Each structure stands twice: as structure tokens, then as C-alpha cells.
Amino acid sequence: MQAINLTGAAGGPFNFSLAPGAAMAITGPSGAGKSVLLRMIADLDPHEGKVLLNGTDRASQPAPLWRQRVGYLAAEPGWWHDQASAHFTNRTLAEALMPTLALNPNLLDQPVHRLSTGERMRLALIRTLLNNPAVLLLDEPTGALDPHATLLVETLLADRLRQGSSLILVTHDMAQSARLGATRWHLEAGMLSAQDDIAINGDPQ
Amino acid sequence: MNPILLTPLDLLIAASLVLIDALVSIWLGLRLHKQLVVAAIRCTVQLLLVGYLLRFVFRVDTPLLTLGLILIMILIAGREVAARPEKKLARYGNQIAGLSAVALATFVTATFALATALRPHPWFSARYAIPLAGIMLGNALNAASLSLDALLSGVLRERAAIEAQLALGVRFRDATKPLIRTAVRRGILPVINVMSAAGIVTLPGIMTGQILAGLSPIEAVKYQILLMFLLAGANGIAAVSAAYFAMARLTDQRERLRVDFLS
Numbered sequence: 001m002q003a004i005n006l007t008g009a010a011g012g013p014f015n016f017s018l019a020p021g022a023a024m025a026i027t028g029p030s031g032a033g034k035s036v037l038l039r040m041i042a043d044l045d046p047h048e049g050k051v052l053l054n055g056t057d058r059a060s061q062p063a064p065l066w067r068q069r070v071g072y073l074a075a076e077p078g079w080w081h082d083q084a085s086a087h088f089t090n091r092t093l094a095e096a097l098m099p100t101l102a103l104n105p106n107l108l109d110q111p112v113h114r115l116s117t118g119e120r121m122r123l124a125l126i127r128t129l130l131n132n133p134a135v136l137l138l139d140e141p142t143g144a145l146d147p148h149a150t151l152l153v154e155t156l157l158a159d160r161l162r163q164g165s166s167l168i169l170v171t172h173d174m175a176q177s178a179r180l181g182a183t184r185w186h187l188e189a190g191m192l193s194a195q196d197d198i199a200i201n202g203d204p205q
Numbered sequence: 206m207n208p209i210l211l212t213p214l215d216l217l218i219a220a221s222l223v224l225i226d227a228l229v230s231i232w233l234g235l236r237l238h239k240q241l242v243v244a245a246i247r248c249t250v251q252l253l254l255v256g257y258l259l260r261f262v263f264r265v266d267t268p269l270l271t272l273g274l275i276l277i278m279i280l281i282a283g284r285e286v287a288a289r290p291e292k293k294l295a296r297y298g299n300q301i302a303g304l305s306a307v308a309l310a311t312f313v314t315a316t317f318a319l320a321t322a323l324r325p326h327p328w329f330s331a332r333y334a335i336p337l338a339g340i341m342l343g344n345a346l347n348a349a350s351l352s353l354d355a356l357l358s359g360v361l362r363e364r365a366a367i368e369a370q371l372a373l374g375v376r377f378r379d380a381t382k383p384l385i386r387t388a389v390r391r392g393i394l395p396v397i398n399v400m401s402a403a404g405i406v407t408l409p410g411i412m413t414g415q416i417l418a419g420l421s422p423i424e425a426v427k428y429q430i431l432l433m434f435l436l437a438g439a440n441g442i443a444a445v446s447a448a449y450f451a452m453a454r455l456t457d458q459r460e461r462l463r464v465d466f467l468s
Contacts (some may be wrong), residue, residue, distance in 0.1 A: 067373030078365030
């Protein structure tokens with residue numbers, strides 16, 4: 001995936017490219033526009049600039065199709081039915097993925113408001129993964145998770161990376177980007193800069 | 206049976222009841238007496254003016270004047286619909302949604318009634334067209350403003366739910382369908398209440414007026430039934446079109462949810 005002169009509420013122009021199987025981790029202070037940057041790539045917020053996927057211009061395809069291939073998951077994902085199961089078109093596939101994230105498939109029969117924040121986050125991740133997007137845009141996907149569940153999510157994401165998906169991750173967890181082999185980027189004052197030198201210098205280990 | 210014609214003295218005697226209200230206000234210290242008197246005077250003046258205006262329009266009875274008057278009524282109703290919600294759409298979205306909704310509902314139902322049940326000669330006769338359009342408008346205004354308000358206040362509340370679906374590649378029209386449904390429901394419920402209560406809880410105003418004016422109760426009831434059905438139609442059309450017109454103003458070519466168009 002290639003972003004060319006992306007400019008919008010998050011700042012910019014942003015230019016970067018991401019090979020299949022590669023991951024980017026974006027850090028930055030709250031309100032710097034990390035989420036907005038992901039939303040711009042997913043074409044959910046108005047902005048200038050182009051995004052190409054495998055050389056195909058985003059503008060040449062319908063937005064819903066683009067969003068299936070470039071899956072964005074918000075930090076607080078929304079739900080539009082009472083029952084958890086109603087959010088999945090294919091329940092069998094969802095049930096197959098749930099144990100890998102330490103979720104009991106029975107949770108699907110619960111109303112969404114009965115689920116914990118962490119359970120909701122993992123279910124929302126499954127919801128996004130079931131589209132098999134070529135690029136995953138995840139906004140703090142493990143923010144509400146305990147260390148064990150965090151590792152399970154990372155294992156699942158690493159699988160997807162090995163299968164050729166790309167990943168852009170907003171995270172505050174430096175160790176997480178290292179575990180996923182992600183290049184580190186810092187977004188502040190509308191500028192996105194590579195952080196690998198700072199990360200190496202600042203790494204306590 | 207001829208209607209009992211009212212004299213100015215009759216109305217003056219009835220006005221004494223308003224004075225009783227004013228005295229109550231003074232006695233209980235409600236400080237409403239001034240507003241009450243002003244409202245009573247406004248009511249009298251406005252209705253008299255409308256009466257004379259209608260008499261003039263009925264006498265002239267040219268289609269152009271009739272249409273012009275109906276259009277002015279539609280404009281005022283559209284403005285009311287637009288002003289009601291707390292939230293406003295950018296680029297006159299409220300006005301456009303409100304105006305289109307009441308205009309569509311009024312024209313469709315009024316023309317339908319004039320072409321089928323009433324069939325006056327000529328069909329655009331001001332004596333039928335104007336009161337009919339007026340009562341349709343009043344109801345369309347109510348339904349459209351309820352629907353518009355429900356939609357615009359719901360869209361921020363449902364933002365995360367709608368955007369979660371958009372992010373999964375669901376089309377905008379499918380992701381917003383539940384909200385459209387809520388809004389239309391809100392707009393249509395009142396007319397269901399009115400129809401269910403008609404004759405039991407309330408004697409509808411038009412019917413009461415016609416009976417007092419000397420029409421046989423059965424004929425008055427038949428008119429009322431016709432009007433109720435027309436109103437149900439007007440409410441439905443107004444609620445649906447207000448919701449869809451407003452929702453169309455909340456998106457763009459890339460099927461985003463543009464809450465920035467709402468302030």
C-alpha cells in the first residue's frame with residue numbers, strides 16, 4: 001500500500017509505503033491525529049491525497065469495497081444490534097476464531113452491553129478480520145486487554161502478517177511494535193517521522 | 206338545517222372566559238395575564254385576516270392565486286420544520302429537507318383527494334384546494350419535524366455504530382437504515398394515536414365544526430374519515446421524505462458519515 005500526499009485534519013502531507021506482510025506502529029501524543037490518519041486511509045474522513053493498493057488507485061473503486069480491503073478498527077468500536085451474534089454474517093467462522101483470542105463462543109449469544117470492554121474489543125477485531133482485509137488499520141487494539149489476551153491478539157496479527165496482510169497500528173506500547181516487527185513512526189504536530197533511531201537509543205534492554 | 210351565524214357580540218361574550226383566565230392569573234400571581242390577552246388578541250386578528258383573505262381568494266378563484274397562496278403556506282411550514290431540531294445541517298440542509306418533505310406530502314395527498322374523493326368543479330377550486338392543503342400541511346409539518354429531529358439527534362448518538370459498519374464495507378444506505386426507521390417511526394406514531402382515539406377520546410375539530418355548522422353527523426363523520434386517511438398518507442410521506450432528504454445531506458460521494466455537516 002502506498003500513501004501519496006495524504007493531507008487532512010491529522011496534518012500531512014503524509015507519504016509512506018507499506019509492503020505486504022509489513023507493519024507500521026504509530027505513536028504520538030493524544031489528539032495528535034493518529035486515529036484521524038487511520039480514518040483517512042480507510043476513506044472515512046474527508047482529506048486530500050491518494051492511496052494505492054497493489055498499484056490500484058483507491059479513487060477508482062467504490063468506497064465500501066475499499067473499506068472491505070482496508071479494514072479500520074476504531075479504538076471504541078460501535079455495535080448496531082443488541083445481540084453479539086447479529087454482528088457476524090458467518091457465525092461459524094467467528095466461532096472458529098474466538099478460542100484463539102481466549103473467547104468462549106457462547107459469548108455470541110450475549111447482548112453486547114453485557115460483554116466486557118476487552119471482550120468487545122476482541123470480538124470487533126474478529127469482525128474486521130473476517131473480511132480478510134489486505135491492510136489492517138488498528139487503533140489501540142490491545143488498549144483494554146490484559147497481558148495474556150494482548151499476546152494472543154499479537155499472535156493472531158503476526159499470523160495475518162505472515163499470510164501477506166499489512167498492518168498499521170496505533171499503540172503506546174513500544175514492546176508491542178517490537179514483538180510485531182513493526183517499523184516505528186511518531187505523529188506529532190501534523191508530521192509523521194520514522195522513529196527507529198530513537199527507539200533503539202531509548203530501549204532500556 | 207342552516208348554520209347558526211355568530212355575531213360579534215357572541216364572540217365578545219365568549220371572550221369573557223379569557224378574562225376569567227386573566228383574573229386567575231392575577232389572583233395567583235402567575236404573571237400570565239398579559240401574555241394571555243396578547244395571545245387572545247393575536248388569535249382574533251390572525252383568524253379574521255385569514256377569513257377575509259380566504260373570502261377574497263375564493264371569490265377571485267384563479268388557479269394562479271390559489272397555487273401562490275398554497276406555496277406561501279408550504280414555505281412557512283418548511284421553515285418551521287427546519288427550525289425545530291436542535292441540530293442544523295450545513296448548506297440549508299434543514300430548510301431543504303423540511304421544505305421538500307412538506308411540499309411533497311401536501312401536493313401528493315391534496316391532489317389525490319381532489320382527483321378522487323372530492324372532485325370539485327373545477328378540481329383546483331380554491332374553496333377546496335386551500336383548506337385541504339392547509340390541513341395536510343399542518344400534519345406534514347408535525348410529522349416532518351418529529352422525523353427530522355429524531356434523525357439529526359440520533360445521528361451523533363449512533364455515530365460509532367454507523368461508522369463501524371462503514372468501516373466493514375457496508376453501504377451508507379444500509380448502515381443508516383435503523384436510524385431512518387427510528388425517525389420515520391417517530392414521525393408516524395402521532396397520526397396512529399389520533400386515528401385510534403378519534404371519536405372515543407376526542408371529537409376531531411373539523412367534524413365538530415361541521416356538526417356545529419349544521420352538517421348531519423354522518424356526513425361530517427364521512428368527511429372526517431376521509432381526512433384521517435389523507436392525513437395518514439401525508440404524515441407517512443412527510444416523515445419518510447424528511448428522514449431520507451436529511452440523511453442524504455449527511456454523506457458524500459465516498460459514502461462517509463459527514464457529522465461535520467451537522468452543527
